[in-house]
Amino acid sequence: MINKDRMIKKFMEYVSIDSETHYEKEMMEYLIKELKDLGFNPETDSAGSKCNSNGNNIYFSIPGEGEPVMLSAHMDTVQPGLGIKPIIKGNIITSDGTTILGADDKSGIAIIIEALTMIKENKLRSRPIEVLFTIYEEGGLNGAKNADYSKLTAKNCIVFDTGGSLENVVVSAIAQNKIDVKVHGKAAHAGGKPEDGINALQVASRAISNMKIGRIDEETTANIGVVKGGLATNIVMPEVTLNCEARSLSDEKLEKQTNHMIDCFEEAAKYYGAKVDVDVINSYPSLKTNTDSKFVSEIVETFRSMNIEVCLTSTGGGSDGNIYASHGISPVIVSTGMYKAHTLEEYIDLDIMTSSCEFLLKYLTLK
Template sequence: GASCCPVEVVFSVQEEVGLVGAKHLDLTQLAAKTAIVMDSAGPVGSIVARAPSQDTMTIEITGQASHAGVAPEQGVSAIVVASKAIAGMHLGRIDPETTANIGVIRGGMATNIIPAHVTMRGEARSLDEARLASQTAHMRECFETAARELGAKVEFWVERSYSAINLSPESAVVRRVSRAMAATGVAPTLISTGGGSDANIFMGAGIETANLGFGMMGPHSVEEHIAIADLEQAASILIAVLSDPQG
């Protein structure tokens, strides 16, 4: 068979909940300076040239508990504060490069208790760092304003989950993958995506990484699927990458 270049294979875990496996991988154990990740939706032939940075937020609102039927006037509902903040917040598609979401909300104990505590988790993503900073600041301000107006307290924490990918078309890994695609009859296409992946972590560690589309459609929906033909074609591309005589 064809000769193969040296290969290091990484099987990461818990990608969906925050790229946990990639973040905890000891990358000093890897010798590779370039990498390929197979985790992009879209047709075979896609190469992710741009992917966003993400800020993950944890928000805690503290109000005042009280009996909802006897003394509601003495309570400050953390749920009402959260609702007011979210109602005034720009979420979803902010602009072509920026998105935001509040994805988790927990609070309350019983229907007859004014809820004193609410915890939420949200995120903002953008291909542009300035726009990401602006969106994160906007979300913080919405919570702080609602808490101040309704007499509650808010704590707001931000964690940078991963930083953006900006992969040059002339980078070694893009050239190598493009040659492999051409050799298997696939036209390479550089794309931008709103999704993060292990590629963001590897790129942040200085490993030039191409995240490839392999035919996955409808990600994160009940319609998520992949055609067997696309899976086979993606495998052929990987074989061509590994057997590339130009290294």
């Protein structure tokens, strides 16, 4: 059994440390000292200098028997995450309501450290374990993108970075393309000579009216999230920018939807005699872990031994696991018990958090 009180105490310490994205240094330094005090040998990399963060990723490992497994969680939080004051309310922990809680993802860190502390202090036989705590997960997965994969040998990974019940184990996740569009029309006096102009917003409107967005199918979505343009009401709008996205579990469908959106803008520009610039960036690749693998079977059996029947599921968001998958590491994403992440109402369910840690300890240790 894990030391639940110790895990909760550590979690409350972690969320009290400011570590909004780009500013993870204090959290990194705290964890490095703690890990050294626990007898681990943490290392860092230079990821921060590559992605505008003052912190770096943390790596450490435990030797063991058999195939290694990687464990992962991230150190950064979204805003507002400064001066978090965690409050225990029965079986949950919340913030004081003026900030997020930071359970996303410091609950994952607390779970991993408690399980490994149990292994170390009780000298338990275990699998070889490799741990990666990343920076800058929120808003780009940039810690994982800039990690030093030469420090890792494991081909399977458990990412503790999702919420809800333990029954739902994520084994697939969407890929995302960001599609940034700039429509170039032509300025003219809106009252004097409007016919001399080309209204960029009218061009964009034609494109959007012909475009499939929202829920495309069970695997694919698309959205236009930001539109900016215009100088004054008496000027025919000369330029408008649109920030769009497409997501899909299928790489083929993602490409098809992206091309469809581009085609709509190009057709509209041609119709009005305008010009359009399109920039497509793949934010992260899809994640598709083989559900017939020994790794996934062992995950399922471990939960079953705890009387938990899991459902292998997919998610419409990305995580560090997407990046690990692109490096040949097969991830599953397990709940920490967090709810309402990225909001002032965020909370952690302590029963689920405890069970998540007990699952990890049971999975890692050998008879």
